[in-house]
Amino acid sequence: MIRSRLVKKLLFCTLSLGILLPWASAQIPGMAPPSTAQTSTPLGDNSALAREATGWLADLIKINTTNPPGNEEAAAKYIAAILQKEGIAAELLPLAPGRSALVARLKNSAFSDPSKALLLVAHLDVVGVERAKWTVDPFGAVPKDGYIYGRGAVDDKGMLAANLAAFVALKRANARLNRDVIFLATASEEGASDASIRMLISKYWDKIAAKYAINEGGNVFVKNGKVQYVAVQASEKVAVNVTVTANGKSGHASIPLRDNAVTHLCAAVEKIAGYTASVHFTTIVRRYFEGIAPLQDDEISKWIRSLDTTDRGEHAARVISDSNPMWNAMLRDTISPTMLNAGVRANVIPSVATATLNIRLLPGNTITALLGELNKIVNDPQVKLEVQPDAGLAAPDSSLETDFYAAIVKASAEEFAGVPVVPFQSTWATDSAQLRLHNVQAYGLVPFPLTEEDIKRMHGDDERIPAAAFAKGVDLMVRLVNEFAVSH
Numbered sequence: 021m022i023r024s025r026l027v028k029k030l031l032f033c034t035l036s037l038g039i040l041l042p043w044a045s046a047q048i049p050g051m052a053p054p055s056t057a058q059t060s061t062p063l064g065d066n067s068a069l070a071r072e073a074t075g076w077l078a079d080l081i082k083i084n085t086t087n088p089p090g091n092e093e094a095a096a097k098y099i100a101a102i103l104q105k106e107g108i109a110a111e112l113l114p115l116a117p118g119r120s121a122l123v124a125r126l127k128n129s130a131f132s133d134p135s136k137a138l139l140l141v142a143h144l145d146v147v148g149v150e151r152a153k154w155t156v157d158p159f160g161a162v163p164k165d166g167y168i169y170g171r172g173a174v175d176d177k178g179m180l181a182a183n184l185a186a187f188v189a190l191k192r193a194n195a196r197l198n199r200d201v202i203f204l205a206t207a208s209e210e211g212a213s214d215a216s217i218r219m220l221i222s223k224y225w226d227k228i229a230a231k232y233a234i235n236e237g238g239n240v241f242v243k244n245g246k247v248q249y250v251a252v253q254a255s256e257k258v259a260v261n262v263t264v265t266a267n268g269k270s271g272h273a274s275i276p277l278r279d280n281a282v283t284h285l286c287a288a289v290e291k292i293a294g295y296t297a298s299v300h301f302t303t304i305v306r307r308y309f310e311g312i313a314p315l316q317d318d319e320i321s322k323w324i325r326s327l328d329t330t331d332r333g334e335h336a337a338r339v340i341s342d343s344n345p346m347w348n349a350m351l352r353d354t355i356s357p358t359m360l361n362a363g364v365r366a367n368v369i370p371s372v373a374t375a376t377l378n379i380r381l382l383p384g385n386t387i388t389a390l391l392g393e394l395n396k397i398v399n400d401p402q403v404k405l406e407v408q409p410d411a412g413l414a415a416p417d418s419s420l421e422t423d424f425y426a427a428i429v430k431a432s433a434e435e436f437a438g439v440p441v442v443p444f445q446s447t448w449a450t451d452s453a454q455l456r457l458h459n460v461q462a463y464g465l466v467p468f469p470l471t472e473e474d475i476k477r478m479h480g481d482d483e484r485i486p487a488a489a490f491a492k493g494v495d496l497m498v499r500l501v502n503e504f505a506v507s508h
């Protein structure tokens with residue numbers, strides 16, 4: 021990768037470090053440190069910092085924060101201790117027994133101005149594991165073949181450690197900040213509960229109020245060994261669960277009944293699964309496709325460019341959707357049947373059968389409209405569709421015109437040798453929706469260059485992060501905070 025600009029900065033920093041070191045570390049016994057400390061930039065050779073942060077990542081993986089029950093407080097305390105060593109006060113924000121978030125702040129002046137502040141966000145909890153399917157201890161942070169294995173290595177303890185590194189780098193450089201920078205570790209992201217960000221915001225908003233946030237949610241996408249593009253999440257789809265209930269008469273299984281609830285449920289689920297919602301272009305999705313079109317092969321590129329045309333748009337959407345399931349999900353509302361429940365024993369026809377549909381709506385589309393369509397398709401008086409109470413909320417998109425978005429684009433392009441940086445609407449949900457609902461311009465990255473294979477392991481077996489990718493992610497986060505929060 022071309023890194024000539026970085027090399028120059030590295031040289032500069034080595035020089036300035038040489039000057040600064042006697043002041044920074046060698047204190048003469050009995051003498052107070054100089055009262056006006058030198059300020060510097062956190063930019064430079066971050067390899068030592070990345071190695072240190074790799075240790076934090078390993079320790080965080082070893083603290084099992086599987087949600088439920090979460091037990092995030094243990095990880096929050098671990099981070100508080102690291103910050104304390106750096107001379108940064110951290111505060112645990114209790115949410116539920118054993119479940120705390122953590123916040124720490126580097127101030128730019130005595131008076132905090134939330135209308136400028138930047139939040140570095142990552143979550144402490146992880147999803148569960150199917151231990152038998154892992155080839156290593158999921159909570160062992162095992163280093164192997166250049167990777168660090170473990171639950172949360174990518175989602176989201178990697179970013180947690182990288183955010184922490186960038187935050188600590190600002191402090192160590194004694195950087196002159198142009199805004200407050202707030203480090204926030206959230207709880208219960210992987211499953212809503214009383215410890216989730218909604219509760220965190222309602223209880224502790226004054227401690228975390230900010231105008232800008234960087235969180236998980238995007239990608240540094242690697243193909244054929246090269247970073248292909250950086251996708252910055254600025255919007256996300258809305259998750260809604262729907263219960264499909266089929267009712268019928270119960271009876272002895274030896275005498276089949278036409279109104280068998282299981283049969284009616286299966287027919288309904290099959291019809292629903294065959295439904296394809298219509299394409300709806302959001303601004304962000306349009307910009308995403310414009311950005312990645314030149315990176316695709318000629319055929320796909322041609323169809324991407326035809327997506328937004330009246331004559332060929334429909335066919336183009338079909339080709340694009342068939343070629344990539346994620347693209348399909350970016351273009352329309354989607355429905356995945358995920359759970360089935362019926363019956364008590366083999367020889368009894370049950371009176372009720374249920375299925376759960378996990379629906380992902382494009383922002384702006386409503387579940388009422390979609391259910392209207394589905395009811396028409398199912399067309400069965402024995403079957404009812406009901407929205408479950410845990411539905412996500414649609415948040416406004418983050419703007420692509422903010423200085424912070426521009427800083428993310430600049431830092432990413434610098435870090436990855438000028439690759440395209442495109443806005444992204446994730447099909448998955450993150451804590452950012454709640455932040456956006458509170459007027460925070462929140463953006464998503466996972467700052468590590470990852471292949472599709474490694475991305476797939478998030479929430480799957482043998483989750484892992486390449487050690488080199490982690491170091492690049494640390495470098496990117498340092499670059500980003502330096503770009504946006506340090507006065508030059």
Ligand SMILES: [Zn+2]
Pocket residue numbers: 143175176209236
């Ligand atoms: Zn996550």
